[in-house]
Amino acid sequence: MRASTVRIAEISIRSDMAELAKLRDSLDRLGTELGVPGKPLMQLQVALDEIASNVIKYGWPDGGNHKLCVRITGQPGRIEVEVIDDGPEFDPRLAPLPEAAPAGKRRPGGLGIHMVKQLVDRLEYERAGGRNRTIIIKRYTRRRVSDRRVSA
Amino acid sequence: MRSSALSIEQSHSGAVCIVALRGRIDSTSAGDVMTRLSNLITSGERAILVDLGAVLYLTSAAFRVLLVATDEAERGSARLALCNVMGHVRELFEMGGLLDAFTIHGSREEALARLS
Numbered sequence: 001m002r003a004s005t006v007r008i009a010e011i012s013i014r015s016d017m018a019e020l021a022k023l024r025d026s027l028d029r030l031g032t033e034l035g036v037p038g039k040p041l042m043q044l045q046v047a048l049d050e051i052a053s054n055v056i057k058y059g060w061p062d063g064g065n066h067k068l069c070v071r072i073t074g075q076p077g078r079i080e081v082e083v084i085d086d087g088p089e090f091d092p093r094l095a096p097l098p099e100a101a102p103a104g105k106r107r108p109g110g111l112g113i114h115m116v117k118q119l120v121d122r123l124e125y126e127r128a129g130g131r132n133r134t135i136i137i138k139r140y141t142r143r144r145v146s147d148r149r150v151s152a
Numbered sequence: 153m154r155s156s157a158l159s160i161e162q163s164h165s166g167a168v169c170i171v172a173l174r175g176r177i178d179s180t181s182a183g184d185v186m187t188r189l190s191n192l193i194t195s196g197e198r199a200i201l202v203d204l205g206a207v208l209y210l211t212s213a214a215f216r217v218l219l220v221a222t223d224e225a226e227r228g229s230a231r232l233a234l235c236n237v238m239g240h241v242r243e244l245f246e247m248g249g250l251l252d253a254f255t256i257h258g259s260r261e262e263a264l265a266r267l268s
Contacts, residue, residue: 017179017180018180020178020179020180021157021180024176024178024180038240039240042208042209042240043240045176045178045209046178046209046210046211046244049178049179049211049213050211050212052179053178053179053211053213056179098248098249111212111215111216111248112211112212112213114247114248115211115212115244115247115248118247119247
């Protein structure tokens with residue numbers, strides 16, 4: 001019998017958009033292992049892309065080699081994704097709403113975070129030790145497929 | 153390797169250029185869509201239909217690309233429309249408050265009838 005149903009994936013990526021594929025693949029893998037249905041997994045993928053791409057885009061205006069550390073903790077009914085970076089302080093909870101403007105005239109800087117707030121159950125943030133720690137939590141109801149547990 | 157990231161399929165129906173997207177349009181792949189749409193607009197296509205029927209999800213990076221491409225098309229006197237915006241994908245448009253920002257048709261057939 002499995003000792004624990006908690007799955008943890010820790011991924012460290014360079015501050016480069018192409019690296020986000022690694023996060024996406026890890027989250028996919030963990031979601032599949034846990035039997036997370038398509039919709040909540042998709043919603044979490046979008047939210048993670050928004051949070052991590054925001055850090056890459058705005059985190060280090062002077063460039064340089066930086067890393068993002070991402071820890072995905074999955075357990076039955078709940079996935080938590082923690083993104084840690086050493087960029088300037090940025091609390092996504094305080095990001096302004098995208099202003100209403102005609103198509104093409106929008107500056108949808110806040111659009112991603114606005115979507116994150118609707119896609120996940122919780123968005124948490126803290127600044128500690130010169131680092132941003134952003135956490136998103138998504139709850140889900142497990143897919144009812146061939147349950148691996150065997151009753152005694 | 154990019155697993156099930158994004159594929160872009162291009163075809164023509166009469167005067168309409170159809171760009172069918174499949175997979176995920178996120179921060180890593182949105183640039184590919186922008187390049188394709190920009191090239192089509194620059195090359196003089198007058199009517200571009202982006203079919204989102206096989207898209208798994210899109211992020212704000214994708215919305216940004218579609219907004220910019222719509223604007224570019226308008227400036228070039230071309231039309232850019234979307235079709236098959238359904239299910240999860242439609243919900244994402246709703247969350248972004250973006251359903252009104254684009255010309256959206258139902259099915260591909262319906263869109264072609266309007267654009268032709």
